[in-house]
Amino acid sequence: MNKQAPPLAADRTQLSVGLGDRSYDIVIGPGLLAESGARIAALRPGARIGIVTDSNVADRHLGVVEASLREAGLTPTPILVEPGEKSKCFAVFEQVVDALLAARIERRDLLLALGGGVVGDLAGFAAAALRRGVDFVQAPTSLLAQVDSSVGGKTGINSRHGKNLVGAFHQPILVLADTGALDTLPLREFRSGYAEVAKYGLIDNAPFFGWLERRWEAVFRGGAERIEAIATSCASKAAVVSRDEKETGDRALLNLGHTFGHALEAGAGFSQRLLHGEAVAVGMAQAFRFSAAQGLCATADAERVETHLRTVGLPTRIADIPGALPDTDGLMDLIAQDKKVSRGALTFILARGIGQSYIARDVDPAQLRAFLEEERRGR
Numbered sequence: 339m340n341k342q343a344p345p346l347a348a349d350r351t352q353l354s355v356g357l358g359d360r361s362y363d364i365v366i367g368p369g370l371l372a373e374s375g376a377r378i379a380a381l382r383p384g385a386r387i388g389i390v391t392d393s394n395v396a397d398r399h400l401g402v403v404e405a406s407l408r409e410a411g412l413t414p415t416p417i418l419v420e421p422g423e424k425s426k427c428f429a430v431f432e433q434v435v436d437a438l439l440a441a442r443i444e445r446r447d448l449l450l451a452l453g454g455g456v457v458g459d460l461a462g463f464a465a466a467a468l469r470r471g472v473d474f475v476q477a478p479t480s481l482l483a484q485v486d487s488s489v490g491g492k493t494g495i496n497s498r499h500g501k502n503l504v505g506a507f508h509q510p511i512l513v514l515a516d517t518g519a520l521d522t523l524p525l526r527e528f529r530s531g532y533a534e535v536a537k538y539g540l541i542d543n544a545p546f547f548g549w550l551e552r553r554w555e556a557v558f559r560g561g562a563e564r565i566e567a568i569a570t571s572c573a574s575k576a577a578v579v580s581r582d583e584k585e586t587g588d589r590a591l592l593n594l595g596h597t598f599g600h601a602l603e604a605g606a607g608f609s610q611r612l613l614h615g616e617a618v619a620v621g622m623a624q625a626f627r628f629s630a631a632q633g634l635c636a637t638a639d640a641e642r643v644e645t646h647l648r649t650v651g652l653p654t655r656i657a658d659i660p661g662a663l664p665d666t667d668g669l670m671d672l673i674a675q676d677k678k679v680s681r682g683a684l685t686f687i688l689a690r691g692i693g694q695s696y697i698a699r700d701v702d703p704a705q706l707r708a709f710l711e712e713e714r715r716g717r
């Protein structure tokens with residue numbers, strides 16, 4: 339049994355999320371799934387590992403992970419869920435927890451979330467709840483999960499009242515982002531994850547947004563630019579999470595585009611009609627248009643955001659979403675369930691310009707309603 343994590347190869351980037359005695363590493367680079375056993379055994383030798391994954395990821399990547407875990411003296415039990423956002427629900431959560439209990443995963447064992455953000459959020463919440471808390475490792479396999487959802491400890495599921503409304507803050511003990519796994523990710527899913535990459539530029543890193551405008555094709559092709567984009571995104575997220583783990587302050591900036599986006603996702607029934615990153619792309623374009631309409635930011639900045647998102651093939655308008663959506667009242671009701679709402683007052687992430695996002699508390703519902711009416715008319 340190998341109890342030593344492999345040394346860091348030249349093509350690996352390692353970052354840390356600083357949270358005192360709950361700090362953890364994010365390791366980024368190709369081939370990490372094949373090393374997952376050695377790296378996990380170094381943290382928890384001899385453990386039983388409940389691997390939560392979905393059937394798409396299992397078909398492509400579970401074999402190498404299971405072999406690596408066994409090689410390192412760990413005992414894996416795979417638990418498969420259906421791919422897609424609909425698996426972030428009470429019924430699937432119950433199935434996963436039951437399967438983990440049936441496999442006798444104990445408090446000192448581990449869960450491994452192998453997949454995209456759906457698996458990460460679901461498995462993380464199962465880890466938070468199982469026997470009142472079991473440690474877990476994130477092995478993100480989608481771009482979105484590698485740049486965002488695997489870091490920071492937000493876990494949870496959706497409810498009929500809206501997105502991510504039931505969950506827990508539960509940090510992983512390690513994140514292994516195998517960039518080679520992205521070679522099997524469908525283009526639409528890659529684009530969806532790219533929306534969250536662009537988000538970091540729009541929040542507070544205008545030079546990164548400019549770099550993405552110039553280099554996005556190389557990021558999509560793979561290689562050094564892709565790894566650089568992932569590492570820059572993780573570094574941004576790690577810094578915010580270290581400062582404000584439970585979103586009492588500026589972690590809310592990571593929600594740019596999400597107040598609109600989550601309402602649209604719920605309105606589309608958490609279906610394949612609108613992926614999370616696509617909803618965030620529409621939501622970010624809306625946040626900039628709303629900011630411009632309020633005279634907070636230049637119209638040229640809102641147009642620049644929309645141009646870049648459309649250039650990479652992301653939606654930016656309600657009209658881009660196929661099928662029916664709730665009317666303005668319905669969208670306002672969904673927005674009222676947003677977790678940033680405080681004593682009924684609406685909070686949005688708005689922008690004074692690219693890289694100059696800020697938390698706007700007490701957004702006027704009448705102005706929001708008027709804006710949504712215009713957006714729904716496609717203007």
Ligand SMILES: NC(=O)c1ccc[n+]([C@@H]2O[C@H](COP(=O)([O-])OP(=O)(O)OC[C@H]3O[C@@H](n4cnc5c(N)ncnc54)[C@H](O)[C@@H]3O)[C@@H](O)[C@H]2O)c1
Pocket residue numbers: 392393394395398421422423426453454455456457459479480481482483486487488489490491492493502519520521522523524527530531614615
């Ligand atoms: N916790 C957080 O901080 C956080 C942050 C952002 C998003 N999220 C959540 O993440 C979810 C979206 O994550 P996502 O975009 O990864 O969706 P996802 O988990 O549904 O994965 C996208 C699709 O790609 C497939 N897939 C994943 N990796 C693959 C690979 N390597 N090869 C082939 N197919 C692969 C999956 O099976 C799925 O069909 C949403 O539920 C969102 O709310 C959470």
Ligand SMILES: O=C(O)C(=O)C[C@@H](O)[C@H](O)[C@H](O)COP(=O)(O)O
Pocket residue numbers: 486490492501502534585589590592593596677
């Ligand atoms: O980590 C965060 O904080 C984020 O807001 C990241 C978002 O990209 C992510 O979609 C998150 O799950 C949204 O959080 P929520 O608190 O609005 O559910």
Ligand SMILES: [Zn+2]
Pocket residue numbers: 486534596614618
């Ligand atoms: Zn998101």
